[in-house]
Amino acid sequence: MLKRCMAFLLVLLPAVALAGNIHEFRLDNGMRVIVQEDHRAPVVVSQVWYRAGSMDEFNGTTGVAHVLEHMMFKGTEKVPPGQFSRIIAAAGGRENAFTGRDYTAYFQQLEQSRLELALQLEADRMVNLRLGAAEFAKEINVVKEERRWRTEDRPHGLVYEHFMAAAYQAHPYGRPIVGRMSDLEHMTVDDTRDWYERWYAPNNAILVVVGDVRAQDVRVLAEKHFGALPPRTLPPRKPQTEPPQRGERRVTVQAPAKLPYLLMGFHVPVLTGAENEWEPYALSILAGVLDGNASARLNQNLVRRHRTALEVGAGYDAVQRGGTALFMLEGTPSEGVTVSDLEHALLWEIEKIKHDGITEEELRRVKAQVIAADVYQRDSMFFQAMQIGKLEIAGLSWRLLGDYPARLQAVSAGQVQEVARKYFTSQNMTVAVLDPQPLDENRPQLRKEFTHGR
């Protein structure tokens, strides 16, 4: 979901409120609706999630999921370009959209009585979008600016892109969500239309509503606005499974910067929803032991005690529609410490867990975080809607949220040691390094795509 999933709260995916507050139903056209009532404040968040993200793209048109996301604001027969945002703004609302590897999602936050407006507008653009060449010609330039800002001029963004490309050679997770610059250069409005016609349909969408509403009322509104939309036959999805890695992979990225940076990853399993699965939970606990709180191992040992690193992190996101994930470690070495030294120090922390396991105290502490995070995240309706949408898109159920804390509580220290031994091998490792370059001030990094601007 996030480009960099180092945040523990996301990693642990703490559970939403009691499952009793969540209601689910399906419209006749196959669209699913999930409502969580939360009456703490007179507001509502509405999110429409499409099961179409960068993992569903083809080479040559990478980035099209995200470009279409931008084009979704460019008007329908009833709503002229730019008016979507103005209508929501006039209703006191906030709105935006985001694209991930697994999904594209659109949201509005409103005073609770204005929910219908959001549903009406979303239903309209689900089927009535007008994709014009003139609007596309401007918007593709906006997206290219976004890529420059997000990736081209950001050393860590570049490292991440190269890292993912090295770690995934067959699976589409190896491609950047924002798209390759060359593909953006050659994208046409027809590419976005193909994408829209392929994936935008009620039977490929999930509506998630959280807020001061009654589930029954939302059901009536959803049926009124989405109920009559025709379903489409969705194209088959091919798994594009990543074959087992057969040896260590290394990439180096040179970019203007002062500090080096290290990003390492290991292929690991994700949640499938199977009854007895435990490895993803053990990996989540391992991420917590390494980097789940201010007292966790990496920070304590590498930053505070040995001063090997200025910054360190570990992260794992068990919810992925693509069926695969990376357990990542990252860090910036202290002055006088090489990237290689830092890599060894990080691997040494893993080795210690493989050899000695973790302490009961560490396990108890991480579990205390799980319990607390489960409560804290109820303070944000938006976050709760995100959790539901992300799980559902991945083919898991929102019901998992209710079980999640208990499943984490059930993990033993031995299981954490076992997953560390199983997955943290050099054969399964990808390493990317930022090799910082001095600023050559007057020489822009001209590449082909920048030499023939529009």
Next chain:
Amino acid sequence: MVARLRFPGSRHAVVWLALLFWALTAQAALPIQHWQTASGVRVYFVENRALPIIDLSVTFPAGSSRDPQGQEGVASLTRHLLTLGAAGMSDAEIAERLADVGAVLGGEFDADRAGLSLRTLSSERESGQALEVYARLLQQPDFPADVLEREKARVIAALREAETQPDSIAARAFAAALYGDHPYGRRQSGEIATVSALRREHLVELHRRHYTAEAAVIALIGDMSRARAEGIAEMLSAGLPRAQQAGAALPPVAYPAAPVRRVIPHPATQSHILLGYPGVKRGDADYFPLYVGNYILGGGGFVSRLTEEVREKRGLVYSVYSYFMPMAELGPFQIGLQTQRAQGGEALDVVRGTLRRFIDEGPTEQELQAAKDNIVGGFPLRFDSNRKILDHLAMIGFYRLPLTYLDDFVRQIDQVTTAQIRAAFQRRIVPDRMVTVIVAGDAE
């Protein structure tokens, strides 16, 4: 995750200072309870039993503008080291005791304010242990010398890195050009030379002078009674340093006498462009027309004039925004954008033209109505979580705004006219004397 628009950061005024508007009803937006502790600390409390959580913060006028000359960076490090050694506990012990009960520290730091916040479960064992640790951080920080050396090295490395990145280069040059020698012109984390020279006694002295009971503001929200809130506030404030003398006021900000233009070479593919002028103070009578006007100009996300002209019509940028950040003295009015370097000149011309037309002509009645509809209609979104409410309480307390500030705000917004907006912009922003910073520019 790649989004359609990056919002210009939660620290920016328009996003979270905008707060506050309960529709024009008689009842208060937030039932804020206010009192002073025995040692004179001002307390702002909202009881909310919906979740078993307590959120609280203590804020001091100990931001980077309090750095003594030559010790730039000391206020930032003082705030940072509060959590890294107290009452004999090491940084690891502090972290473990809080983690054991699932408590989380946070806080904020800017030119005016230094704050330390705590989120904990409200249950007795958890909140008791968390509050006990938290009180010691505020009252008995140790500022261990070896921790200081370690953290200095980390800050210095981050400063060196910042000197290579176009956005931080632009931000630093912008503040320096806009504020000159005024404390708001400093980098909040200091300079490499000044941070290198900092010693433990500098932090101790800053803490003694500025982390005092007389200056502190406690904000509290969550699952507790008034009696418990009073008890917590007394416990937190009892051991704070007492002020030896009243804190000196900041000097006023001088307006630029002539335009400033800085062009800084960099190999980035995009030009990073910032424009600005000294803006408003907290409590300034022009704030409301400027706030509403700025929503129309560049604060209102996709519906602002700047976004319409620069992004929607011409496809020149991913993000363009403007904001006023009201502070104790004149906080900045800032416009920012990034664009492919070859078209930096074109984008800047469009931005300047849009600003000038807005200042000359003001907004239309339709634009004003749309702005009010959004600001007033979206009022409940401004405090739909404990975390947002906590920020409001701390802000109202720190800047000594009236308890009715939220209710007044809606009324004030509703009374703004197009003529007031035009007059306020003409009075406050002089386009011919603005500061312009361009990092990685081709065009000019």
